[in-house]
Amino acid sequence: DVKVTQSSRYLVKRTGEKVFLECVQDMDHENMFWYRQDPGLGLRLIYFSYDVKMKEKGDIPEGYSVSREKKERFSLILESASTNQTSMYLCASSPLTETGELFFGEGSRLTVL
Amino acid sequence: AQKITQTQPGMFVQEKEAVTLDCTYDTSDQSYGLFWYKQPSSGEMIFLIYQGSYDEQNATEGRYSLNFQKARKSANLVISASQLGDSAMYFCAMRGLLYNQGGKLIFGQGTELSVKP
Numbered sequence: 001d002v003k004v005t006q007s008s009r010y011l012v013k014r015t016g017e018k019v020f021l022e023c024v025q026d027m028d029h030e031n032m033f034w035y036r037q038d039p040g041l042g043l044r045l046i047y048f049s050y051d052v053k054m055k056e057k058g059d060i061p062e063g064y065s066v067s068r069e070k071k072e073r074f075s076l077i078l079e080s081a082s083t084n085q086t087s088m089y090l091c092a093s094s095p096l097t098e099t100g101e102l103f104f105g106e107g108s109r110l111t112v113l
Numbered sequence: 114a115q116k117i118t119q120t121q122p123g124m125f126v127q128e129k130e131a132v133t134l135d136c137t138y139d140t141s142d143q144s145y146g147l148f149w150y151k152q153p154s155s156g157e158m159i160f161l162i163y164q165g166s167y168d169e170q171n172a173t174e175g176r177y178s179l180n181f182q183k184a185r186k187s188a189n190l191v192i193s194a195s196q197l198g199d200s201a202m203y204f205c206a207m208r209g210l211l212y213n214q215g216g217k218l219i220f221g222q223g224t225e226l227s228v229k230p
Contacts, residue, residue, distance in 0.1 A: 043220040104158035
């Protein structure tokens with residue numbers, strides 16, 4: 001069964017802390033994505049990667065960085081967490097096919113106090 | 114720039130009836146793909162259906178069909194014979210089909226569907 005695994009379902013951090021969100025996929029997909037989901041705003045793209053060590057900014061990259069050292073792993077980093085980064089974070093991967101639908105992880109709910 | 118608009122924040126439907134969830138889009142791309150995802154209260158995102166801009170026929174997957182009207186730039190999801198398990202948040206999304214667009218999807222705001230027994 002294909003799978004995208006996010007390391008933590010729930011995290012509580014303090015303002016100013018560094019936060020790592022890990023995502024691993026076992027489908028050998030080229031593309032990986034990080035979205036955040038907020039009520040009324042849908043899913044907004046933070047960063048995506050179409051190859052190892054390659055990354056592209058999405059619509060809301062400010063305050064975030066990413067790392068893709070291996071094909072199967074895509075990490076989201078909050079260098080200094082702020083309360084407005086309290087959100088649900090969704091990782092996804094997709095193959096290089098015509099449809100290219102995204103396969104999502106279960107999400108990581110981050111609360112920054 | 115691409116944009117997806119879902120104007121219905123919430124909808125109710127009676128069990129066994131059909132329901133249409135609206136989605137309009139804006140893009141300057143000639144080739145693009147349109148998607149619908151379902152997100153139950155458990156939080157997982159479930160891919161439902163896909164329509165390519167070049168497809169002349171509307172896509173169907175079981176009880177789901179996509180009413181694609183290219184000139185109106187609309188891609189409405191139709192769910193026939195609603196079931197209680199259809200209660201969820203539904204997201205419309207699109208992406209350009211050029212290789213250098215990286216496969217990223219742009220999502221709408223979502224529509225929360227509640228099915229009444």
